Amino acid sequence: MTPDLRRAIGLLKLSNQELAHEIALEARSNAALVLREPAQDLALSIFRREPHRQPPLAVPGGGGGMAEALGVAGSPGLHDHILSELRLSLRSADEIEIGEVLALSVSPWGWLDRDLGEIADELGRPVAQVEAVLRKAQQIEPAGLLARDLRECLWLQAADRDVLSPVMETILDNLGLLGAGKLEELADLAATSTDKVRATLALIRSFDPKPGLRFDPAPPPESEPDILVRRKAGGWVVDLNRSTLPEVSVDQDDAHTSEQRKKAEVLVRAVSRRNETLLRLAAEIVRRQKDWLEQGPSHLAPMNFATLAAELELHETTVGRLAAGRMMATPRGAVTLRALCSAAIATQNGDQVSAVALRHRISGMIAQEGRRPLSDAQIAARLEADGILLARRTVAKYRAQLGIASAAERGANSGVGCV
Template identity: 30%
Template sequence: MDMAFNLRQEQSHKLLLTMEMKQGLDILQYSLDELDRYLEEKLADNPVAEYRSPYDHYVIPWPSLPGTFRRTHADGDDSWSLEERIRAEESIEELIVAQLRLMDAPNQVIELACRLVGFLDEMGYLREPMAELTKELNMSVEAIEEAINLLQRVDPPGIGARNIKECLHLQVGRIKEPLRQIVSILVEEHLDDLAAGRHKSIQRALRVSGEALQRAVEALRTLNPRPASLLGGYRPSYIIPDVTVEKVGSQLVVLANRLASPRIELNDDVWKQSGSKETPPDVRAYVDSHRKEALGLAKALRNRSTTVVRVADAILHAQAPFFERGRGALLPLTLRDIAVATGFHESTVSRTVRGKYMQTPHGVFELSYFFTSRIPSSGGLTSAEAVKEALRQLIATEDPRTPLSDDALATLLVNRGIEVSRRTIAKYRDEMGILSSVKRRRFG
């Protein structure tokens, strides 16, 4: 069998990423929180560099908490750094147990109630079946019920509820009479009717006026179906803008937020000492490699900051009407548009806008917010966000007794020259957390 081997010379282009390039791309893509964790880990054992987290000096207000759980800074100042805020934050379990320990009840009941705290979910509910609780705790149903009753006395009301109906019942006592009785009946018998918008049916069953029912429903909406949230059962995210838009003279400009910039400080004394003749070669190499690593990270941070500012500046110019007039003036924008304006690759723009925030005259927005799809309009094209803003305005000014249906909203927008379907209206309304017309209707 003859075998022929042919040699051919081909030219191909391959992009080989060096470790330095990969590190730079990672750092560009990281959000500030991810970047902080990455740098802290990278520089934890570096003998020639000290890492300065942006959270060390970025101050946020301490939010008010219910009851006695508000903390005060040692020097009386109500401002805490983010690091202090997170470090001082107690878990929901600790807060509930602290209350139980102060209650007037037999010790065995308190101890059992404290054990039940471990079964609460993130909303503060006790959903574990009684059969499982008796097995896990090796206690009788009667003992567990007594401990649950004690647990349900902690603040805020609703903690320890087995379901949403019980959770709301535990809070009804906050509502003043005569509404309390109507709200209690609504919780017990008509939650499904309320969800389905069967208001006339509820009126007939309760024999109350539309106005009285409206007041009761508004009172019901003040109750919290997620009681654990009031105790820090969820941890809110704190946003530090990477860039700010400020007016300089008559023009708006993008500035890097220096408080949001992690810092790497080099200790040159250690490096210089390692260069002495008495220093063993392996120690000298160790220190030198760590110094190079720190310098590389510092360079990547500078490049990240420069890139974010350039992309943000391109967004500022591309979305000029937004910065002048607000959300309703947001224009269609794609990653490619900004790539062309900056000379960056689309993938670089995508990495840059991920998890980065801009402080604007109209609030703080993630850079990705400014990229929105194109929708036909009489003026050419408009953005999806501008359509949402138009919807917000229409719904805010509707007659609450006869709220606008999705079909009606679509017709009004078409009359304004914005071509959207009823299905698109429903999609945008859901994304904005706005109820359907049936559920928005007021009956007073």
């Protein structure tokens, strides 16, 4: 194995933040390695100093551990919440069509992640019509959803709380100054005192800059996601999370030894190879799981490391190293790449359904069973009628994985016997 390949393999298992730490350690001992940290968002830094995250909303209709058993962000999530609310407030078919595209165009934070002109062009609608639907969509609770940037997200929340004073508006129009701690300059702009600016800052810190995360039923990830998935015209765009990745290059100054430059060059090539391979893997997963992104867990496609490796012409162990622990932020929540892999179960007509989609289907049946709980045998019979052969004991296993009690226990809890 060449030094380049050995180093690249060693970096495959690292998350973006772990990779940044590794590069920083190398840069301390090698002056030929140039490290440029990613630019930080000063405005968001006011929330980093005093972390603020609302607890996740409850996921109705499922037992304890359902989201974990599904392996991917459960339903209902951010998409479903926005869509269900829009269908209550929008009347015409044209408005609903625009609303559906808006719902698919939110980032995991809950912000609108596409330009309105791009959406208008895709739908063949006037920008003014898209903007009118957006204004209605921005009335959805919690306030701040479908904002186009941090300022608008906070503005919507200030308006919702009826605290949108002239001082508040001035501060929201100058969030960069607030993040830089230039309170006196803000006080001059707002024609008020620094004490009033501090009081307004305290109020702003009580807002939620990322309201979309409240709809992710999975626990918040311990680190920032490595990959970002966004809806764009004609499909989905996959990118590395550059806010967690430093840029590295080699300083060719003669002051550095040839050994230092050689080591730096090996690391730079290894980082580039690692990033390129991770991006290729994520893009292939998103291509295969497009239906999951757009329609939810019941549409998760069967997928495993072997098929991914064959498609990408990589070794299966390489795919395993890349997927282990790598987080991907999507409008359906933050998920690991590994969680989107699910075993295939054959149907009678020769098609395949993923085990995750099947568990979600069983959960949906139970959620809609009414006053008479369905037994595992009845669920198996309904699945067989749809062409899916599943033994009763397998249904029982999947139900247990979902954290859902047996029919007898559900009947006892509701005071109704099972049939």
